[in-house]
Amino acid sequence: MEVRNCKNCGRLFNYIGGTYRNLCPVCIDALEDKFQEVKKYVEDNPRCSMNEITEAMDVSPRQIEKWVREERLCFADDSPIGIACESCGKMIKSGRFCDACKNAMANQMNNLYNAVHHTTDAERIRSKGNKMHFLDKE
Ligand SMILES: [Zn+2]
Ligand SMILES: [Zn+2]
Structure with missing residues (x-):
């Protein structure tokens, strides 16, 4: 069992992991209450x-930005509030990256995937070639 100091109130608590790793259960409850209040406020006052x-x-x-990054809190499309895309700085309403950066990243992943497969194919062919060469020698 691991005991930590709560980052917010300094109280010692049994560390259990999770989203609010550095907070004691009392502060987590308070923060959750606050989150519900903020969420309701944003819903009632979309602008x-x-x-x-x-x-x-x-x-x-x-704290608000953190909730938005976690995609727990969302602002309306016509709300003046936005947070910066972590990649290009464009204003977004939730999450970490704008759509353009998300797409670019998805493409990069595909390219990476293809590149890995090409290498594997090339190596397979080369090793096959070596084997044949070896067999020829026998
Ligand atoms: Zn606390
Ligand atoms: Zn972006």
Whole structure:
């Protein structure tokens, strides 16, 4: 069993892992309550600004951004609030990357996949060639 200090209140707690790794159960509960409040506030005020939320809800912009990155909190398309794509800095409404970067990454993955397969094929052919060469010698 691992005991840690809560990052928020300093209390010692039994570390169990999970999303809020550095918080004690009391602070996790409080944060969850806060999340529900913020979520409701955003739903009721779809065009509110980041300042309005942080002031009304007494929560830091960083915490709000974290929820957005986790895709737990979503803003309406016409909301003034957005967070920056982690790759190109374009404003997005949720997650970590904009659609263009997501597509580019998917393509990169495909290219990588193809490249790996080409190498494998080339090597297979080469090793086959070596074997034949070897057999020829026998
Ligand atoms: Zn705590
Ligand atoms: Zn992007």
